[in-house]
Amino acid sequence: MLFLCVFLMVSGTGIVLFADYLWRTQLYGLKYAILVLYSILFCLIAFLFCNAFFGFIELHRPGRRVAISADEAPEPDGELPPTCVLFPIHNEDVNRTMAGVKAIWQSVRRTGRSEAFDFFILSDSTRPDYWVREEIAWFHVAKELDAFDHLHYRHRPDNSGMKSGNISHFLEQWGRRYKYMVILDADSLMTGQTLLRLVQLMEAHSNVGIIQTTPLLVRGETLYARLQQFASWLYSRVYAAGMSFWQGSEGNYIGHNAIVRVKPFMENCRLPRLPWKEPMGGHIYSHDFVEAALIRKGGYEVWLAYDLGGSYEEGPPNLVAGAWRHRRWCQGNLQHLWLLFSNELPLISRCHFLLGILAYTSSLFWFLWLLFSTLVVIQFERSGLSLIPSSGFTRFLRLSLTQHSVVLFALAFGLLLSPKLFGLLDLCLDRRRLRAWGGFWRCTANVVMETLLSVFMAPVFMLWYTLFVVTIPMGKGVKWIAQSRDPRQGLSWRLACRTHAWLTLIGVCWMAVDYSTNRDFFRWMLLINGPLIMSIPLNMLLSSLTAGAWLKRHGFLLTPPEREPGPELETLDESEQSLTAYLDKLPQSTATLALTDPYVNALHVVIQRQTGAATPMPGVNLDGDGLADFKNDPARLFQLLLDDKACLAVHRHFWDNPDESMFEKEDLQPAGHPRPVCMHSLFGRDGAD
Amino acid sequence: MKTAMEQLRADVIAWMRHFTDLPSFDTDEAFLEARLALLLADMPSQWHTLFLATPPLPEAFVAALRERLESVPQFRPGRMEVHSLDLGLVPHLAEAALHTLARTPWLRLIVIWGFFISLFSLLFYFTR
Numbered sequence: 138m139l140f141l142c143v144f145l146m147v148s149g150t151g152i153v154l155f156a157d158y159l160w161r162t163q164l165y166g167l168k169y170a171i172l173v174l175y176s177i178l179f180c181l182i183a184f185l186f187c188n189a190f191f192g193f194i195e196l197h198r199p200g201r202r203v204a205i206s207a208d209e210a211p212e213p214d215g216e217l218p219p220t221c222v223l224f225p226i227h228n229e230d231v232n233r234t235m236a237g238v239k240a241i242w243q244s245v246r247r248t249g250r251s252e253a254f255d256f257f258i259l260s261d262s263t264r265p266d267y268w269v270r271e272e273i274a275w276f277h278v279a280k281e282l283d284a285f286d287h288l289h290y291r292h293r294p295d296n297s298g299m300k301s302g303n304i305s306h307f308l309e310q311w312g313r314r315y316k317y318m319v320i321l322d323a324d325s326l327m328t329g330q331t332l333l334r335l336v337q338l339m340e341a342h343s344n345v346g347i348i349q350t351t352p353l354l355v356r357g358e359t360l361y362a363r364l365q366q367f368a369s370w371l372y373s374r375v376y377a378a379g380m381s382f383w384q385g386s387e388g389n390y391i392g393h394n395a396i397v398r399v400k401p402f403m404e405n406c407r408l409p410r411l412p413w414k415e416p417m418g419g420h421i422y423s424h425d426f427v428e429a430a431l432i433r434k435g436g437y438e439v440w441l442a443y444d445l446g447g448s449y450e451e452g453p454p455n456l457v458a459g460a461w462r463h464r465r466w467c468q469g470n471l472q473h474l475w476l477l478f479s480n481e482l483p484l485i486s487r488c489h490f491l492l493g494i495l496a497y498t499s500s501l502f503w504f505l506w507l508l509f510s511t512l513v514v515i516q517f518e519r520s521g522l523s524l525i526p527s528s529g530f531t532r533f534l535r536l537s538l539t540q541h542s543v544v545l546f547a548l549a550f551g552l553l554l555s556p557k558l559f560g561l562l563d564l565c566l567d568r569r570r571l572r573a574w575g576g577f578w579r580c581t582a583n584v585v586m587e588t589l590l591s592v593f594m595a596p597v598f599m600l601w602y603t604l605f606v607v608t609i610p611m612g613k614g615v616k617w618i619a620q621s622r623d624p625r626q627g628l629s630w631r632l633a634c635r636t637h638a639w640l641t642l643i644g645v646c647w648m649a650v651d652y653s654t655n656r657d658f659f660r661w662m663l664l665i666n667g668p669l670i671m672s673i674p675l676n677m678l679l680s681s682l683t684a685g686a687w688l689k690r691h692g693f694l695l696t697p698p699e700r701e702p703g704p705e706l707e708t709l710d711e712s713e714q715s716l717t718a719y720l721d722k723l724p725q726s727t728a729t730l731a732l733t734d735p736y737v738n739a740l741h742v743v744i745q746r747q748t749g750a751a752t753p754m755p756g757v758n759l760d761g762d763g764l765a766d767f768k769n770d771p772a773r774l775f776q777l778l779l780d781d782k783a784c785l786a787v788h789r790h791f792w793d794n795p796d797e798s799m800f801e802k803e804d805l806q807p808a809g810h811p812r813p814v815c816m817h818s819l820f821g822r823d824g825a826d
Numbered sequence: 827m828k829t830a831m832e833q834l835r836a837d838v839i840a841w842m843r844h845f846t847d848l849p850s851f852d853t854d855e856a857f858l859e860a861r862l863a864l865l866l867a868d869m870p871s872q873w874h875t876l877f878l879a880t881p882p883l884p885e886a887f888v889a890a891l892r893e894r895l896e897s898v899p900q901f902r903p904g905r906m907e908v909h910s911l912d913l914g915l916v917p918h919l920a921e922a923a924l925h926t927l928a929r930t931p932w933l934r935l936i937v938i939w940g941f942f943i944s945l946f947s948l949l950f951y952f953t954r
Contacts, residue, residue, distance in 0.1 A: 166952035166953070167952040170952075255899065257898075275897075276865075280866075285895065285896060286896075289896075289897060289898045290897050290898070291897070305906050308904065308906060309903060309905060309906055310901050310903060311899065311901060311902055312902070312904050312906075313903070313904045314899065314902045403904055403905075404906075404907075405909065407906040407907055407909070408908070409908050409909070409910065409911050412913070412917065412920075412921040413921060413924050431909075475917045476911075476913065477916075478913065478914035478915065478916040478917055479911060479912060479913045479914050480914055512949075512952075512953050515953075516953050735861045736862075736870070738858075738861070739858050740862065740895075743895055743897070744897045747895075747896065747897045747898055748897060748898050749901070785855075785858060789854060792831045793829060793831050
């Protein structure tokens, strides 16, 4: 209630001041539309302010906080309940995924309570090479850790229902074995202590369905990734505390880095299909919000454990990868329009839907607001009239028109910056944390740098989101593909130009119109048009590894784990390097190993059988020519790999008929290796075959 | 007459039978089990000198050959049912309208053109 009062007060003040400003300059025609758009946008920034403000108060006020961890969870005696840790993956970077699995498992082992945890790599990869690579990597890691009892791999033949379908598929096969499941993404990392604490909290609160942690970004290398990482570490603490303050036990779920009570999830959270067809209807893309709402509907609580720590993820390396990810989220969030009016779902859950929708549609509103403002200025300039301000209804403030506009600008900008300022203030009140951030001046310089670059990025994202919000309802949906997380992939000038040329063009045209209309307006609009015009070089700078490395070397945008990395992050780095070295030995067409290599073939066939995924493929032509077709057609090769008997038959055929050219030796030969990868060189002594 | 590969398969299976219970009925299946056992025992890196060696062999290697691979634990099947959700009046109306528009292309054309014409008319009216 307090939150709502402050929110209404702040947003009301801003809206009244702006309405009065328009009134003083004559409120007519398009200005009504501008007022409506401004009101929506101001409500959103007032909400951001309130979140940060109450988060700050929540973190620093004496007494009991609104948090699931406010009560100390007792250490459970004896055995922990069975808990599975799930890694749903789809054509993901195998090295990173398995390195993460390894780092988390080792961290769990260090707690001495690893017996309760089973890890599952739940793949629904559709690219044969990725699939076989996953199997080899899983075997290698499980063997190395001697963890076959606890580290499992499952591949399902299709990816229907995408991530939520993958998890449902798992639950229908093994869900009843486990009391809790922890869901992690391919780029997630969680410490063993945090996993243990999550289980303990669930045990202590039997009415809790989901506990969501706040994953912080790590391992950012490009300038863009480092900015996002810095912001997540510094600002998300107060922001998450603010969220927890108003939502309490009616929190949200973001689909990963969270623990879920399996039984109520299975009973309540099978997703319905939405009316109409994709992209606006059909299968629910942003399943997490809906699952939180459904489990709440089932009578269970959902908490945000903002103070837990030890939960990490990785972000996209550049603006284009970020925009692509947002496009997917945008589609998912827009689908929530269907659920917004359902009386069966709790009100707070519907507020989460609304906030998710506004996160993207606000960009369209902002764009329209700027567009209409430009039209009003053009209209006024063409009228040839002079501006004679009338007295408004806030005359007790005694503001001139210029002062009035400055107050409005300062208010909006102040509210926008408030989460950053509260984040910095929160840090300054804790000397120990401040030292870990490199001291006050260093941190302030970083905040200024991050803010300036955010201001530059904002108009670019505004137009990206506007494009998504307009095109998705028109039927331009997205396919579910693995997101790019590898900074080494880089961003070429060609791709930057292709993806940002339209932004530059809009910026140039808009600036030309502003310049020819009104110089004062032109100068104000440079804040928008400048970044748009510069979007291509800006994008190249932001995706630069060199810029990121330079800043890191000179101590800028450093986060605490970069100064003092924990064992999990160190293990992750080491494991990724060693796995990369190991898997780089594999040939390009890794999938063919499942047919030719005696060990990989055995491993692949047995996994298929044990997971019940083997699917007979009728009419496989086992002669050399027939198999050559499979090699060149990934979709058919995928089908062949699903058939355990066919895999065995092909393997036999390959070794019985070495002269038939069904696979070239090059297929089995990695770059730089003189001989095919078989037997010893893959699983044993390097080059000892 | 056997090919070299068939002979190797038979030798490996016969050798493995000294240590493990391989299914005897099918050569392909037995050879599959044998290959997996060798992989699990880490033969390629640790015991490569013992491949097809005459028994007795080191206990550790024999024990490793008898290990079993379980990529997943035993199934405990369950069902996740979809519960119907009342979306409320507005989505029902929207769905009905969308279906009507999809069924009647001429109506869809009128609505789309009507929307754009009204939008531009409004813009013209306010900025004239």
